[in-house]
Amino acid sequence: MTAITSTRAGSLAIFIVRRILWMIPILFFVILITFTLMHLAPGSPWDKAGGRQLSDTVVNNLNIRYGLNKPVPQQFLLYITSVIHFDFGLSYQYQGKTVSNLLLESWPYTATIGVLAFLLIIPVGVGLGVLAALRQNTRIDYITMGFATVAASFPNFVIGALMVVAFSVLSYKATGGNFFLPAAGFGADDHLIMPVITLALLPIAYTARLTRASTLETIRQDFVRTAWAKGLPERLVVIRHILKNSLIPVVTTLGPTFAFLVTGSVIVETVFSIPGIGRAFVVAIESRDYPMILGTTVLFSLVIAVANLVVDVAYVFIDPRVRLT
């Protein structure tokens, strides 16, 4: 044991294993809370929108079939047992489909858009922030921060709708159908452009502002003055001394941002008619599809936990002051 912990790689491995084990109690409590809230919320899975409701006999039979007639604590234990066996149950609304299937169908759409948006954020958000900081109080700074403020203050659906109007409708008309972006659906590459941009805009704005603030703060540090006093060229002062320090807090936020992006945006998925997990989750909540709600929650929790773990591990590599505990 001591032989392993005495090396940095060894302690890193132990750190990762411990964090993964920690996910088990965290998931347990996430399920417990979701389960409780779900059952406390009014309504039942068999309520129908509009007038006609199912007869009591039918409801009873459904309850028996899905185990909803049992006491809630027992239902909880049964659910936990099946989750341990990686069984997330059957969906209520799509008869005969497993939750795992539904998640595997919808998540790839969401994840594709989310990952692409994430890949856009790093160069654009970080790049704009650095540029604005290095050219503080110049036109570049004002334009960048103006853009960030506007992007951060427009809701997603407005940006999405404006893009559809501009790049689908007007562009189609202006070019006689030669150039336009598809307004909906998923398939060809150009389907991705508008949803990815719509989704990425807000995180890009936030990342740019955070990067700018952090970089401005770093520029004033004593060690940056030391770097200049050594006679280092500007490029190296910026990369090795300013950015290496100022991007540390930015990396911290990239974990939650990644989790936010790949768990889907109902609005973006609705505006662009993408059959993603964000919409599926909302539909599941509306129709009280308990197994689907729980399955999605578990998936999201895992994504968040893993994203944070990756950030914490990355931290060890970028900041030597971080101690593994």
Next chain:
Amino acid sequence: MPQTLLQVEDLHTQFFTSRGVVRAVDGVTFHVDAGETLGVVGESGCGKTMTALSILRLVPDPGKITSGRILFRGREVTKMTDEEIRDFRGNDVAMIFQDPMTSLNPVTKIGRQIEEAMTAHERFTETLARGRVIELLKRVRVPAAESRVNDYPHQFSGGMRQRAMIAMGLSNEPSLLIADEPTTALDVTVQAQIIQLMKQLNRELGTAMMLITHNMALVASLCQRVVVMYAGRIVEEGPVEQIFNSPQHPYTWSLLRSVPRVDEARKDRLVSIRGLPPDLSNPPPGCKFHPRCPFVIDKCKTDPEPSLSEVGVNQVARCWVLMRNVTEEGVEAAKASALSKDAAAKLKAPVMEVEGNAGG
């Protein structure tokens, strides 16, 4: 005749703030000869750091060198191109800063930071520089230098970090090393070690040094000449023994009385100069020291500040009165009044301001 390395002439460095123009360095003229150690002393806020940063053209925003000449081996520093000034920094003139805790990059290995100071200039190749790092750390007496090159700054103590900074400063064998209060942020015992080290290095390498400090003991043990700064101006300059034995400006006299000296047993109590240095965006008229001066006369308040005039061999001072014209009783009275104020401050009792020739 010793060769002049650095000649600063009528340097003005100002900060353009919303409160107005701060005249941080206000017409400073001095020189450093090759191999000599010049002390620059004065209270905090007198423009010592800004004078040093001006020499490297590293004055922070919103500050600017507004006029004056800085000649290094005859080259005009203020007119150098970006590339020229870059190669000048750290190569011809290196600087060590006050706070070793914040002056090193926290996420880069110590050895790498020293190596980089060398590879920034043409003098050493990368391989040569890497090999030299350990040698330099040994030279500044960092124990186990071979392994410590791979440490990060947080693994170094304050004193060790300052040693690393000194190693970095010396890495290119600069002709001039500016040390800005190199011991102020350190523990007393560590201070003594660093002073000892700088003394040895100065003797071994013969690098000229501009030592900024308010530690008179450090000046006494390291410097040949001293420049005394007050409110962005030089008020007195001369050889160390003369400045210590017969200071002519009342500010120099007060400074010497306000700090402990290691080279003589003190009979007098340690006193601090009453009041604070002036706000450099709105300095007092006349001599800027007059509101705090124990020997003030009317002329000091009304007439424009006197220019630096010869007061001894190679010694100049900027004063209407000069200490040599103050009588024994005057000096005693000033001491007594400072003492009584000091005592009163300790009792926290309000006292009346007693100016000039009180007591006696």
